[in-house]
Amino acid sequence: MDKTVDVIIKKFNADKTRLMDILIDTQDEFGFIHESAADQISNTLDISRVDLEQTISFYHFFSTKPRGKYTVYINNSVVAHMAGRKDVVKAFEIEAGCKIGQVSHDGLIGLFNTSCIGMSDQEPSAIINGVVFTRLTRFRVKEIVKNIRAGIKVEDMFQASYGDGNNSLEIIKAVVNNHIMKKGPVLSLDYTFGNAILKIIKQNPKDVIEEVKLSNIRGRGGAGFPTGLKWDFCRQSIGERRYIFCNADEGEPGTFKDRVIMTERPRLLFEGMVVAAYAVGASEGILYLRYEYKYLHKYLDSILEEMRHMHFLGKNIGGKKGFDFDVRIQLGAGAYVCGEESALIESAEGKRGEPRDRPPFPVEKGYLGQPTIVNNVETLCAVVKVVLNGGDWYKSFGTSVSTGTKLLSVSGDCRYPGVYEVEWGFSVDDILEMIGAEQVQAIQVGGPSGTCIGPNEFDRILGYEDLATGGSMIVINNKRDILKDIVLNFTEFFIEESCGSCTPCRTLPILMKDKLIKIIEGKGVMQDLMDIERWSGIMKANRCGLGHTALNPILSTLKNFRHLYLDKIQKGVEFDTGFRLEEATKIGRLVTNRN
Amino acid sequence: MNQLIEFRLDGVVCMGQKGQYIVDAASDNNIYIPTLCNIPGIKPRGACRICSVRVNGKLMTACTTPVSEGMDIESKSADIEDLRKAIIELLFTEGNHFCPACERSGNCELQALAYRYQMLVPRFKFQFSKRTVEASHPKLIKDHDRCILCKRCIRAIKDEKGRSIFAFGKRGHQVEINIDTKLSKNMTDEQALEAAEICPVGAILKKEQGFKDPIGQRKYDNEPIGSDIENLALQ
Numbered sequence: 001m002d003k004t005v006d007v008i009i010k011k012f013n014a015d016k017t018r019l020m021d022i023l024i025d026t027q028d029e030f031g032f033i034h035e036s037a038a039d040q041i042s043n044t045l046d047i048s049r050v051d052l053e054q055t056i057s058f059y060h061f062f063s064t065k066p067r068g069k070y071t072v073y074i075n076n077s078v079v080a081h082m083a084g085r086k087d088v089v090k091a092f093e094i095e096a097g098c099k100i101g102q103v104s105h106d107g108l109i110g111l112f113n114t115s116c117i118g119m120s121d122q123e124p125s126a127i128i129n130g131v132v133f134t135r136l137t138r139f140r141v142k143e144i145v146k147n148i149r150a151g152i153k154v155e156d157m158f159q160a161s162y163g164d165g166n167n168s169l170e171i172i173k174a175v176v177n178n179h180i181m182k183k184g185p186v187l188s189l190d191y192t193f194g195n196a197i198l199k200i201i202k203q204n205p206k207d208v209i210e211e212v213k214l215s216n217i218r219g220r221g222g223a224g225f226p227t228g229l230k231w232d233f234c235r236q237s238i239g240e241r242r243y244i245f246c247n248a249d250e251g252e253p254g255t256f257k258d259r260v261i262m263t264e265r266p267r268l269l270f271e272g273m274v275v276a277a278y279a280v281g282a283s284e285g286i287l288y289l290r291y292e293y294k295y296l297h298k299y300l301d302s303i304l305e306e307m308r309h310m311h312f313l314g315k316n317i318g319g320k321k322g323f324d325f326d327v328r329i330q331l332g333a334g335a336y337v338c339g340e341e342s343a344l345i346e347s348a349e350g351k352r353g354e355p356r357d358r359p360p361f362p363v364e365k366g367y368l369g370q371p372t373i374v375n376n377v378e379t380l381c382a383v384v385k386v387v388l389n390g391g392d393w394y395k396s397f398g399t400s401v402s403t404g405t406k407l408l409s410v411s412g413d414c415r416y417p418g419v420y421e422v423e424w425g426f427s428v429d430d431i432l433e434m435i436g437a438e439q440v441q442a443i444q445v446g447g448p449s450g451t452c453i454g455p456n457e458f459d460r461i462l463g464y465e466d467l468a469t470g471g472s473m474i475v476i477n478n479k480r481d482i483l484k485d486i487v488l489n490f491t492e493f494f495i496e497e498s499c500g501s502c503t504p505c506r507t508l509p510i511l512m513k514d515k516l517i518k519i520i521e522g523k524g525v526m527q528d529l530m531d532i533e534r535w536s537g538i539m540k541a542n543r544c545g546l547g548h549t550a551l552n553p554i555l556s557t558l559k560n561f562r563h564l565y566l567d568k569i570q571k572g573v574e575f576d577t578g579f580r581l582e583e584a585t586k587i588g589r590l591v592t593n594r595n
Numbered sequence: 596m597n598q599l600i601e602f603r604l605d606g607v608v609c610m611g612q613k614g615q616y617i618v619d620a621a622s623d624n625n626i627y628i629p630t631l632c633n634i635p636g637i638k639p640r641g642a643c644r645i646c647s648v649r650v651n652g653k654l655m656t657a658c659t660t661p662v663s664e665g666m667d668i669e670s671k672s673a674d675i676e677d678l679r680k681a682i683i684e685l686l687f688t689e690g691n692h693f694c695p696a697c698e699r700s701g702n703c704e705l706q707a708l709a710y711r712y713q714m715l716v717p718r719f720k721f722q723f724s725k726r727t728v729e730a731s732h733p734k735l736i737k738d739h740d741r742c743i744l745c746k747r748c749i750r751a752i753k754d755e756k757g758r759s760i761f762a763f764g765k766r767g768h769q770v771e772i773n774i775d776t777k778l779s780k781n782m783t784d785e786q787a788l789e790a791a792e793i794c795p796v797g798a799i800l801k802k803e804q805g806f807k808d809p810i811g812q813r814k815y816d817n818e819p820i821g822s823d824i825e826n827l828a829l830q
Contacts, residue, residue, distance in 0.1 A: 050775035054762040128719060352763065357641045357659035501642050502768030507685045510768055511719055538681050540654050541644040
């Protein structure tokens, strides 16, 4: 029995529902989850090995094999490619002496791809042993690998200054930059921490919900469900306890606003969780933090500790008798689908992050079977402002259908990437002017699961009535090959991130990717386009939002950039299998010398 | 205790019990909704999506959605039936299904559904996935070629302490069902047989037993899948 593993298991009271924490600590301690550690965990928690492995193998950052003393995860998002990821990967491969997906022979360096890590405004980026490196260049890679070979710890590898704002705090020490480019009512510094809590505890919880309802605020994660209604459902559900979850698992490629909020406005966020707890009568809160943002973990914990000292968390919050609420941070381990609220709950319970069947909804039966609300980081922040200034005040921003503001994560081909807080109703044209984008061919609104629009639609506005978005805005200039550079990468992303539970989501995107490659290679025919359109309806049978939107990259470009597809398909050819005898037998002929 | 409710299925007024899953309520009204991953009596999972129906305009799985008063359910529309056929075809092209050589032929629910939906040539191209046959367990053979990842075995077969003998591994298109090496050693013959029988296809086979019923005398050879329910309506 390994004592270290034993200490880790005991730290979480050998609780099966804390399996994620146990695995994360084990992985961090040894660099991988070795055979005997897995045996020990499964024996102590009394779960079968195969059951344990189904959780381990679900998450990208868990491994049962060594991934190198220094594990390098290089961001594989579209924006990273735009910013020159190819050179960075090549440099890493040359310097480390191994290919991506491998560990160097001496076991020192492992190179792996990873889905968007939330640094789209400072790509190319990578995570090395949990530490984020941004704006990588070939030169910087050489320096890093040199430092690795010299045995320097990743924390000590920074040569330049740390990032702006709180990124330079001793407890964070990250090279990450915030890039807050435009503030609005949510990001505004005109705010005194704790005032919302002190205000609501004098009110009836139902009145707090009414105020939130009055504001018409809708979930900022992308799905746009009315927040007040969600809270009301949860309050009315019967349960022994209620839970407040903050969804800080922003995995939509191109999104990073929650990272900035958690760096610069963590008190506002946690105050929002306390407000929600009071409104629905919850006793426990969980911030589900994506593993990519682990570097903020200690800092966020310190803010929670500070709140406990200030009596804004713990027992009798703000002096209100019987108002007890506390928050813990739950780390994820690399799975986009965990941003879906029921998958997030499953993951927080120590399981594979597979979305649940609904009904029942989380507000009825959520975490550990109890009524649970899951709110986005930005939503919880906005709610504090609603409570402080009133629903009517909030409605003075935005449009009549979409009230308030939205934080946009702007990246791609523009001069000023970063976070912009704009009122709903802003037109795409205005945004492009604001961010310094020229010769724009397309803009990807809402990330891969959203929609790709061209200049003829730039007069459209952001809002639930027109272009609904979770905030990711990726600008694509006219030098990019949309099909090859954008759509193919997005489709591969959804294939990589599917949980594999529903038949259509597990199988169809692969077939669509094959079609796409066939078209890109000039082997496509009209029938392929028709197949794509006809088959896409099958995806509606999937359980969750990922499954419903996984073909959006292809479908939205097929609709809005149809000419790109028409240009690529063969004219006058009705049928083509895509098979080429010459190509297929090339290596064989070469080997047997029968050319 | 049981509260009777009224709902409509393809325009037919039906009665059901409150909280009953659509698929069971339909069956009680002698209407068959095809299923693959569902096992009566065990918590449903909605994995295969074949039982998709349209409830108040939205696609839902009939095995996981409870009926409610006044619910309007669409099941036999042309687009839904084609969706089901497409899912069957996707399963056939995802794995490697050589029916003539399969022990379960005639007892296989996937094959039976393919007959029901008159699948001739799948519209999708075969993926020719590289899969293996695992024969290292004392009582079971796991033929990954035939596995449709429905999770029936995961949900139904547990050891005496409630631990899982079967579980998923990996995610997305790489997902597979694994058997616990330690626990499978202690499986009884009855449990092994139960695991083989719970599998809708021939992915789990009990060792030392094969072709118990000759071809031609198997479950679906003379009685197409769903006909047990539908025949009741004719009587």
